[in-house]
Amino acid sequence: MPKGTYRNKEISLSDKEVGELRQLARSGVRNIDLARQFGIPACSAHAISSGRIRKHPRKTLEERFLAKVQKTDSCWLWTASIRNYGYGQIGNRPGPPIPAHRVSYELYKGPIPAGIFVLHCCDNPPCVNPDHLFLGTQKDNIRDAAEKGRTARGERKKNAKLTRQGVSEMRAARLNGASLKSLAIRYGVCFQTCSDVCRGKTWKF
Numbered sequence: 491m492p493k494g495t496y497r498n499k500e501i502s503l504s505d506k507e508v509g510e511l512r513q514l515a516r517s518g519v520r521n522i523d524l525a526r527q528f529g530i531p532a533c534s535a536h537a538i539s540s541g542r543i544r545k546h547p548r549k550t551l552e553e554r555f556l557a558k559v560q561k562t563d564s565c566w567l568w569t570a571s572i573r574n575y576g577y578g579q580i581g582n583r584p585g586p587p588i589p590a591h592r593v594s595y596e597l598y599k600g601p602i603p604a605g606i607f608v609l610h611c612c613d614n615p616p617c618v619n620p621d622h623l624f625l626g627t628q629k630d631n632i633r634d635a636a637e638k639g640r641t642a643r644g645e646r647k648k649n650a651k652l653t654r655q656g657v658s659e660m661r662a663a664r665l666n667g668a669s670l671k672s673l674a675i676r677y678g679v680c681f682q683t684c685s686d687v688c689r690g691k692t693w694k695f
């Protein structure tokens with residue numbers, strides 16, 4: 491997790507470092523020397539040593555995130571601000587707010603590559619349960635929405651029987667020895683589609 495940050499946006503010191511800085515200041519070390527030692531501006535060193543900057547570190551993103559989540563047996567419901575398409579959002583000053591499900595993904599599963607979407611396998615936009623989130627492209631997003639009936643039925647494509655999640659599961663099952671025929675039946679697709687998916691000819695991601 492990131493270090494506790496203090497209110498001055500120029501500096502980022504942990505609690506321990508702030509404690510050390512204050513102790514050194516009390517023992518007579520000059521602010522200019524403290525600034526050099528901690529790699530911060532002299533005015534910030536003065537602000538910290540004199541106690542002008544607040545004592546308590548800002549809450550981490552994860553703490554702020556969890557404070558707004560109501561966990562249920564399946565979905566984690568976002569209880570704070572909800573914006574476009576029912577997705578939750580969380581403040582991220584000085585930048586704009588960020589979608590809560592993306593924050594969840596990054597906190598618990600890992601970085602989101604540029605241009606990639608975080609999709610819900612539970613089809614519940616305010617849900618932020620990391621286990622219900624997976625990565626996909628805009629194309630997957632549209633296909634996913636079509637499949638789950640969020641867009642006009644006419645937009646259903648012939649491949650809409652599969653989701654990214656389904657494809658991942660299918661490939662994993664295939665690697666574990668499941669036959670193409672059994673997978674085709676399980677996922678409601680034809681043998682050829684199943685074969686193409688498992689060989690990576692289609693659904694490249």
Ligand SMILES: [Zn+2]
Pocket residue numbers: 564565566612613614617618619622
């Ligand atoms: Zn969910």
